[in-house]
Amino acid sequence: MLQIHGVLDLIFWVLSIAAFAMSAWALFHAVRTSARAFAVAGKQSKKFWLIVLGLAALFSFASAVGYFGVGLGQLNIFAIAAVIAAGIYLADVKPAVGEVGRGGNSGPYGPW
Structure with missing residues (x-):
């Protein structure tokens, strides 16, 4: 017989893996982006975002492995804060710093 508790654990584990993937992707992008792009875009410094996203990746990873008896355990406030960060x-800073390196003379299909 299918147990609801087992299905919910599986769903929350998949959500924890997705939260870790999202945090890791944001951290990878922040590492690759130059510090100058953050300043030109008017966002917080690269150092700030590396610390915030590093902690987000750490807490979301701890939440994801917590379902195996290691780490933080269930989806908790730290994992939720990691997803928010x-x-x-990804929604605000990444598009702003991505615009910095592009030239102004590009058409709809690329640079002229």
Whole structure:
């Protein structure tokens, strides 16, 4: 017989893996982006975002492995804060710093 508790654990584990993937992707992008791009875009410094996203990746990883008896355990407030931090970076900061390196004379299909 299918147990609801087992299905919910599986769903929350998959959500924890997704939260870690999102945090890791944001951290990878922040590492690759130059510090100058953050300043030109008017966002917080690269150092700030590396610390925030590093902690987000750490806490979301601890939440994901917590389902195996190691780490923080269930989806908790730190994992939720990690998703929020990574979401803010990916929705607001990433597009702003991505615009910095592009030239102004590009057409709809690339540079002229």
